Amino acid sequence: MASKERIQRLKEDTRANILEAAFKIVKKESWQALSMRKIADEIEYTAPIIYEYFANKEAILQELTKKGYIILSADLQAAKDKHNLPAKQLEAMWLAYWDFAFAEKELYQLMYGVQVNCCVFEKDFPEIQNPANLLWDVIKVLMAGTNPTEDDICRRYYTFWSVVHGLVSINIVKKGVSDKLNQQILRDAITAIIKSITGYFFFVIT
Amino acid sequence: MASKERIQRLKEDTRANILEAAFKIVKKESWQALSMRKIADEIEYTAPIIYEYFANKEAILQELTKKGYIILSADLQAAKDKHNLPAKQLEAMWLAYWDFAFAEKELYQLMYGVQVNCCVFEKDFPEIQNPANLLWDVIKVLMAGTNPTEDDICRRYYTFWSVVHGLVSINIVKKGVSDKLNQQILRDAITAIIKSITGYFFFVIT
DNA sequence: TAATTTTTTTAACGGTGTTAGATTATTTAC
DNA sequence: GTAAATAATCTAACACCGTTAAAAAAATTA
Numbered sequence: 001m002a003s004k005e006r007i008q009r010l011k012e013d014t015r016a017n018i019l020e021a022a023f024k025i026v027k028k029e030s031w032q033a034l035s036m037r038k039i040a041d042e043i044e045y046t047a048p049i050i051y052e053y054f055a056n057k058e059a060i061l062q063e064l065t066k067k068g069y070i071i072l073s074a075d076l077q078a079a080k081d082k083h084n085l086p087a088k089q090l091e092a093m094w095l096a097y098w099d100f101a102f103a104e105k106e107l108y109q110l111m112y113g114v115q116v117n118c119c120v121f122e123k124d125f126p127e128i129q130n131p132a133n134l135l136w137d138v139i140k141v142l143m144a145g146t147n148p149t150e151d152d153i154c155r156r157y158y159t160f161w162s163v164v165h166g167l168v169s170i171n172i173v174k175k176g177v178s179d180k181l182n183q184q185i186l187r188d189a190i191t192a193i194i195k196s197i198t199g200y201f202f203f204v205i206t
Numbered sequence: 207m208a209s210k211e212r213i214q215r216l217k218e219d220t221r222a223n224i225l226e227a228a229f230k231i232v233k234k235e236s237w238q239a240l241s242m243r244k245i246a247d248e249i250e251y252t253a254p255i256i257y258e259y260f261a262n263k264e265a266i267l268q269e270l271t272k273k274g275y276i277i278l279s280a281d282l283q284a285a286k287d288k289h290n291l292p293a294k295q296l297e298a299m300w301l302a303y304w305d306f307a308f309a310e311k312e313l314y315q316l317m318y319g320v321q322v323n324c325c326v327f328e329k330d331f332p333e334i335q336n337p338a339n340l341l342w343d344v345i346k347v348l349m350a351g352t353n354p355t356e357d358d359i360c361r362r363y364y365t366f367w368s369v370v371h372g373l374v375s376i377n378i379v380k381k382g383v384s385d386k387l388n389q390q391i392l393r394d395a396i397t398a399i400i401k402s403i404t405g406y407f408f409f410v411i412t
Numbered sequence: 413t414a415a416t417t418t419t420t421t422t423a424a425c426g427g428t429g430t431t432a433g434a435t436t437a438t439t440t441a442c
Numbered sequence: 443g444t445a446a447a448t449a450a451t452c453t454a455a456c457a458c459c460g461t462t463a464a465a466a467a468a469a470t471t472a
Contacts, residue, residue, distance in 0.1 A: 035458080127276055127279070167364070189368070192398075254432095254453090257431080
């Protein structure tokens with residue numbers, strides 16, 4: 001009987017609807033605001049029905065994470081295909097990675113464990129700026145010879161911070177990388193940026 | 207009456223105990239596992255008592271975040287004080303930042319919105335590796351002339367990823383930085399690393 | 413039409429953050 | 443020292459959460 005297949009299709013539809021509803025809620029509200037009951041409301045069912053399609057909430061998140069990786073892969077491939085030279089390809093791919101992160105901000109958060117709700121209270125609490133200021137000051141001194149603008153210092157500060165924070169978060173979230181490798185990457189990057197500031201040398205990772 | 211002050215001290219003690227208990231739970235379990243009732247259990251009170259000392263759970267997290275920033279500031283200052291040359295100071299400070307992140311992993315997570323629970327299911331789901339493989343392959347091609355080991359490629363991959371992911375997360379979590387500045391930092395960094403790989407040029411952020 | 417199977421819902425469990433009101437303990441005033 | 447006032451603490455509840463078991467409704471098969 002062909003109705004079996006029709007029913008199968010309907011089930012797949014509902015499954016897709018659940019994912020769609022979940023994603024819709026997250027985009028309108030946030031990941032923390034996502035609940036099984038809200039999803040159920042959105043698809044006009046009651047909550048337990050979702051468990052006919054997904055083992056639990058985690059499984060829904062995993063499916064959406066998967067979706068993120070698939071989109072990102074496609075974006076990277078497309079970026080690569082636009083160029084022939086490997087250097088140009090790589091540049092385009094990282095820019096595509098960047099674009100993906102903001103075009104699909106919610107998916108990116110899910111994929112790489114980036115929270116949003118943290119420390120939005122900088123005005124109530126000036127100590128937050130202290131670490132930044134300490135680093136900022138030293139960078140300023142280091143650059144003193146080159147008469148830098150505030151923007152110049154800012155860029156250096158963020159470059160440093162990005163490298164270090166990026167490496168840190170990758171290590172906290174995905175604890176696969178070896179410590180030795182990390183330390184080497186970290187030291188190389190720091191040395192390179194410092195040298196680029198002082199103007200003596202260059203970013204040669206050996 | 208001096209008992210007023212004694213009572214004041216006792217209240218401050220309890221406040222500190224709450225923070226301590228919260229932190230203890232987080233270190234033993236995780237941020238998600240932290241609940242008002244668990245804190246209350248730990249300090250041997252009932253949950254509503256906590257609201258005499260903190261407006262809500264968020265306020266407790268804020269206080270711990272504050273603690274994180276204070277420790278980090280002290281670490282950075284100490285690192286700076288160990289050197290005279292600005293370049294050495296800066297290097298020491300970023301290494302101290304790194305050390306802080308892992309010595310106080312929980313605080314770092316709180317301060318910079320780094321989740322842990324995400325995507326621990328790489329084996330169930332190979333698509334996760336796709337983006338990494340795509341980038342990896344191009345880096346490999348780009349480095350082909352220099353007979354790189356797997357480790358060499360790995361280091362380049364992580365260097366790229368750290369810079370981009372770091373910049374992305376900073377922008378998602380703290381949305382203060384201007385788009386123009388970001389794009390410039392991003393492009394500079396990518397170009398610099400690519401040039402360092404091809405060996406033609408150097409990391410000169412101008 | 414009757415029996416069977418599938419789909420969906422209701423009700424509940426134990427958990428969460430949070431609040432109002434009752435209760436207990438402590439301090440003040442006489 | 444007892445009574446009144448104040449402070450500290452708890453109980454009970456609310457509305458929410460993820461999840462499950464069992465009942466009810468709907469659809470399919472015989």
